[in-house]
Amino acid sequence: MPSTPQHSVRQVLALSAPIGLAFIPLGMALGFLVVHAGLAWWWAPVFAAVIYAGSLEFLMVHLAATAAPIATVALTSFVVNSRHVFYALSFPLQRVKSVLGKVYSTYTLSDEAYAVGVSPEARTWTTRPILLMQLCFHLLWVTGATVGGLVGEALPIERLVGLDFALTALFIVLAIDAYRQRPDRVTAVAAALCAIGAWVVVPGQMLVCAFAAFTAVLLVRMMVQRWADRG
Structure with missing residues (x-):
């Protein structure tokens, strides 16, 4: 129960x-x-x-x-x-x-x-x-x-x-x-890549940029999943 x-x-x-x-x-x-x-x-x-x-x-x-x-x-x-x-x-x-x-x-x-x-x-x-x-x-x-x-x-x-x-x-x-x-390997890999990318490109603002990039990735993934479900 x-x-x-x-x-x-x-x-x-x-x-x-x-x-x-x-x-x-x-x-x-x-x-x-x-x-x-x-x-x-x-x-x-x-x-x-x-x-x-x-x-x-x-x-x-x-x-x-x-x-x-x-x-x-x-x-x-x-x-x-x-x-x-x-x-x-x-x-x-x-x-x-x-x-x-x-x-x-x-x-x-x-x-x-x-x-x-x-x-x-x-x-x-x-x-x-x-x-x-x-x-x-x-x-x-x-x-x-x-x-x-x-x-x-x-x-x-x-x-x-x-x-x-x-x-x-x-x-x-x-x-x-x-x-x-x-x-969820996809999510884990996406998070790691966002962190590494932010560290390389904007090391002084790594945390904010990594979170923003990861959020964008999750939103795109959600939209793609919805389109796939509708199809």
Whole structure:
């Protein structure tokens, strides 16, 4: 029998935990970088709670430490977070009923929340399980950043190598998991080619251009499929 929309806390946590637990070491990496960029440790939980944008936070550490101009911060935020525009097209926000719930869900939409929210196991989730999942991710990220900031303050390290790759590693794992759930070689190859093409042609705007190209490919593919179905 199909599952009902009523989900227990245990069911939500069971699906979210494998990804959510990765937020602790990733958040700690952010906390370390905050401290060793010359900022006070408490900036780590502030960044994690207020910005809550993963890769942007790692970039924001450098921008804050160097007192970058507001225009630079705004442009960087737009370029890095523009991918959320594409996520929002298929994230199940329509299942969140309250206005405040929609606001919080939109604010805490992350790559990880998207991966869980569109998974087959979460297809019947409604307001409470979706918000619980996003709240857990948010709290775990703040917790990890706080621990990292405190540890970095207490145990100074001259040089931290490889921490900036931690988030990239998580994205790779999410991509592999998404492919396992929906094995589509054409889509995977198209995404890889769009990323490589953007990296070669416009390396300074790779993320935005790769997403735009991939969206165009998906639209063309959808139109071709519709024409084929009509024929």
